[in-house]
Amino acid sequence: MTALAEIRNLTMHYRRDGTEVTALKGISLDVVAGERLAIIGESGSGKSTLALAIARLLPASARVEGRIDWFLESTGKASAKTPPSALPGISPPRGEIELSSRLSPITSIVGRAPAARLPISPLEGEMSGRTEGGVTERRTSAIGGPRQPLPGRDIGFVFQDPSASLDPVMAVGKQIAEVARTHLGLDWPQAYARAKHLLERVRLPDPASAIRAFPHQLSGGQKQRVAIAAAIAAGPKLLIADEATSALDTIVQAEIVALIRQLVIEDGMTLLFISHDIALAAELAERIAVFRNGELVEIGATAQIVNAPSHAYTRALLDAHLGLDASPLLRRTPA
Numbered sequence: 001m002t003a004l005a006e007i008r009n010l011t012m013h014y015r016r017d018g019t020e021v022t023a024l025k026g027i028s029l030d031v032v033a034g035e036r037l038a039i040i041g042e043s044g045s046g047k048s049t050l051a052l053a054i055a056r057l058l059p060a061s062a063r064v065e066g067r068i069d070w071f072l073e074s075t076g077k078a079s080a081k082t083p084p085s086a087l088p089g090i091s092p093p094r095g096e097i098e099l100s101s102r103l104s105p106i107t108s109i110v111g112r113a114p115a116a117r118l119p120i121s122p123l124e125g126e127m128s129g130r131t132e133g134g135v136t137e138r139r140t141s142a143i144g145g146p147r148q149p150l151p152g153r154d155i156g157f158v159f160q161d162p163s164a165s166l167d168p169v170m171a172v173g174k175q176i177a178e179v180a181r182t183h184l185g186l187d188w189p190q191a192y193a194r195a196k197h198l199l200e201r202v203r204l205p206d207p208a209s210a211i212r213a214f215p216h217q218l219s220g221g222q223k224q225r226v227a228i229a230a231a232i233a234a235g236p237k238l239l240i241a242d243e244a245t246s247a248l249d250t251i252v253q254a255e256i257v258a259l260i261r262q263l264v265i266e267d268g269m270t271l272l273f274i275s276h277d278i279a280l281a282a283e284l285a286e287r288i289a290v291f292r293n294g295e296l297v298e299i300g301a302t303a304q305i306v307n308a309p310s311h312a313y314t315r316a317l318l319d320a321h322l323g324l325d326a327s328p329l330l331r332r333t334p335a
């Protein structure tokens with residue numbers, strides 16, 4: 001198992017009305033390359049904050065401690081297709097630092113050689129005992145080594161409300177093509193060809209005409225398919241779906257979950273699936289992390305979390321769900 005990202009002792013505070021809200025408390029977990037990892041927990045438990053921290057999209061006022069180490073190959077799928085001119089006129093190392101300071105105070109330290117990536121557990125032990133008297137590592141600049149992820153190129157993001165992530169006055173084909181153009185350095189005809197192919201892959205009916213459709217001409221589920229196409233247009237390593245199906249009715253929800261699973265497997269992506277719905281998470285994920293009040297309550301293989309949770313809170317989540325709709329969970333229970 002190779003880590004795509006190692007999150008260590010991540011603590012995150014928002015400032016609101018002069019007071020600080022601690023949204024994440026000392027989170028340490030690995031996102032394993034190629035896995036489907038679900039983050040579950042009730043409203044306000046810090047799920048979205050974790051996703052934003054990983055994608056480095058936190059508001060500038062957010063205060064971050066801890067670190068996220070990335071293990072992206074410098075000659076990955078997306079970057080291999082990316083001529084230097086497609087990057088915004090800067091070399092990747094400078095881009096990393098600029099991006100970090102512009103989008104969020106979190107900067108990650110990536111200095112270990114690829115060969116040093118595998119043995120993660122000794123480091124974890126070392127880190128957990130290392131408080132360093134509250135020393136904040138967030139000001140440390142990225143220092144050499146593999147590159148930092150670029151949102152849009154290395155990380156695709158799908159949110160709950162597709163209307164919020166789609167431009168209402170731009171044809172959906174152009175919105176997808178623009179992602180491919182920006183991050184893959186394609187010209188417009190190439191980018192449109194890719195957009196059309198992506199609309200086929202997300203199974204939008206009649207992709208040839210859908211490419212010219214505007215978001216308001218599509219249903220909620222169709223808009224979410226477009227948002228997914230845009231999110232994967234640059235061939236990201238990591239797809240983050242934050243309550244991506246929560247606004248959809250049950251049947252469409254199941255279709256979108258199946259679509260996400262298929263695309264993730266076909267493209268060899270890593271998936272971070274954020275949901276308050278443990279049954280939905282269990283349908284899709286290989287591992288589940290349970291959050292509560294900004295803390296990681298437990299993390300484990302889906303079958304273990306669902307069938308033999310070690311924490312009372314997880315059991316309560318399961319019980320609450322069993323009362324509502326037991327079938328998806330019961331299907332997973334071994335006979």
Ligand SMILES: Nc1ncnc2c1ncn2[C@@H]1O[C@H](COP(=O)(O)OP(=O)(O)OP(=O)(O)O)[C@@H](O)[C@H]1O
Binds near residue numbers: 014023043048049
């Ligand atoms: N921009 C913000 N400014 C101030 N506080 C925030 C901000 N965003 C989130 N919070 C607070 O941080 C905590 C964690 O919120 P977060 O959105 O990460 O939870 P969540 O698990 O994603 O919840 P939900 O299921 O409702 O989406 C909450 O207490 C929330 O009120």
Ligand code: NI
Binds near residue numbers: 047048049242243
């Ligand atoms: Ni959220």
